[in-house]
Amino acid sequence: xxxxxxxxxxLKDLKIQDTDHYYNCVFTxxxxxxxxxxxxAVNALTGTMSQDIVDDVNNYLEDVNDNSAxxxxxxxxxxxxxFLDINHPLMKGYCEQILKSAQVYQNFLNTNKTNNYIxxxxxxxxxxVKMNSGDYNPKHRHEVSSLEGFxxxxxxxxxxxxxxxxxxxxxxxxxxxxxxxxxxCLEFFWDNISPSTIDSQTIVPNVGDYYIFPIWLLHSVNxxxxxxxxxxxxxxxxxxxxxxxxxxxxxNE
Numbered sequence: 001x002x003x004x005x006x007x008x009x010x011l012k013d014l015k016i017q018d019t020d021h022y023y024n025c026v027f028t029x030x031x032x033x034x035x036x037x038x039x040x041a042v043n044a045l046t047g048t049m050s051q052d053i054v055d056d057v058n059n060y061l062e063d064v065n066d067n068s069a070x071x072x073x074x075x076x077x078x079x080x081x082x083f084l085d086i087n088h089p090l091m092k093g094y095c096e097q098i099l100k101s102a103q104v105y106q107n108f109l110n111t112n113k114t115n116n117y118i119x120x121x122x123x124x125x126x127x128x129v130k131m132n133s134g135d136y137n138p139k140h141r142h143e144v145s146s147l148e149g150f151x152x153x154x155x156x157x158x159x160x161x162x163x164x165x166x167x168x169x170x171x172x173x174x175x176x177x178x179x180x181x182x183x184x185c186l187e188f189f190w191d192n193i194s195p196s197t198i199d200s201q202t203i204v205p206n207v208g209d210y211y212i213f214p215i216w217l218l219h220s221v222n223x224x225x226x227x228x229x230x231x232x233x234x235x236x237x238x239x240x241x242x243x244x245x246x247x248x249x250x251x252n253e
Contacts, residue, residue, distance in 0.1 A: 041190045041199070044213040045105040049154065053093040054208050057233060058156050060090035061128050069127040075221070077135035079229060084126045094154065094233065095123075098210065102150055102237050105212050119239040121150060131184075131230040137221035139189060142236050144215055146244060150237040151217070153186065154210035159228035166204050184224030188217055205230065212237075 020027045026038040061084075069081040086095050102121035124144045129137075142151040162184035186203040203211065213219075215236065224230065 042188070042214065042217055043105075043109065044188070044211055044217075045101055045108075046209065046211050047097070047101055048208045049094065049097055049210060051208065053097065054156050056090040056092075057094050057154075058231070060084075060088055061130070061156065061231060061233075064128060065130075073127075073129075074140040075129060075131075075135070075137040077129070077131050077137075079130035079132045079135055080128070081130070082128050084128055084233065086123055086126050098152060098154065098212075098235060099123075101210070102152070102212055105150065106239065119146070119148075119241045119244075121237040121239055124149065124236040124238045126233065126235045129230075129232050129234060131221070133225055133227070134223050135230075136223040139218050139220040141218050142215040144236050144238050146238040146240045148239045149215040150212050150239065151215050152210060152212040152235045152237070154233040154235075155205045155207055155231070156233060157229060157231035158205045158207050159184065159224065159226055159230060161226040161228075162224055162230070163204050163206065165224075182222050184230055185222050186211075186219060187222065188213070188219050190217065205232070 020029075025040070027035055028038065029035045064082045064084060065080045066082050067080050068083045070077075073081055075081060084091065099121065106119065106121055124146075131137075142149070165181040165183050166185060168181065180202070182202055184205065186205060188201045188203070190199055
């Protein structure tokens with residue numbers, strides 16, 4: 001067993017050299033014959049839509065307040081949750097970009113899969129969520145008609161105090177505290193394999209930002225205080241593979 005005094009010399013030789021990124025892991029070379037595989041718990045896609053798309057969607061959402069989606073959803077809100085028409089002219093820009101991004105995401109995740117398991121994302125459902133101060137969405141996951149699928153969220157209105165309060169928690173006034181204000185934030189959760197691994201991720205909502213993630217990924221939205229509504233558009237995507245399609249055809253014969 002090496003003596004403690006030898007450790008600095010040993011560690012000095014272990015310098016990070018090259019990092020290769022794959023669809024399901026990151027490999028970091030730290031020595032000639034030594035490397036580290038970092039396997040992520042989950043991959044999610046993020047992007048930002050143009051202000052024109054945000055304005056179009058908001059103009060459409062202004063007139064959609066029938067609360068038609070509320071009975072089917074987990075959110076506890078005093079605002080409105082309404083199913084949306086993806087064929088509405090004001091939804092065109094959003095639908096084109098979110099579908100294109102869902103396909104990019106699907107291609108990334110299916111890098112090493114056979115053609116029988118490659119699927120094209122298709123809209124399964126789409127709805128708006130208009131939250132007021134104090135509203136929240138408990139931890140939940142989404143469901144689709146296919147075996148696998150994607151969920152997504154797109155922010156179109158966000159009260160400014162949400163990001164202000166979150167960023168304030170990192171100011172000099174809070175340096176001695178582990179407290180982080182997550183009011184109005186989206187949080188992702190997954191099962192950790194050891195106490196030392198990260199098992200959650202906080203997302204601060206910003207207008208125009210969107211996220212696509214697996215339907216099995218647990219997530220929640222924290223309540224916030226102050227004026228203004230928090231608007232978002234949620235979409236679920238089916239991922240019917242050729243295998244599923246052929247199987248369903250046989251079952252219906």
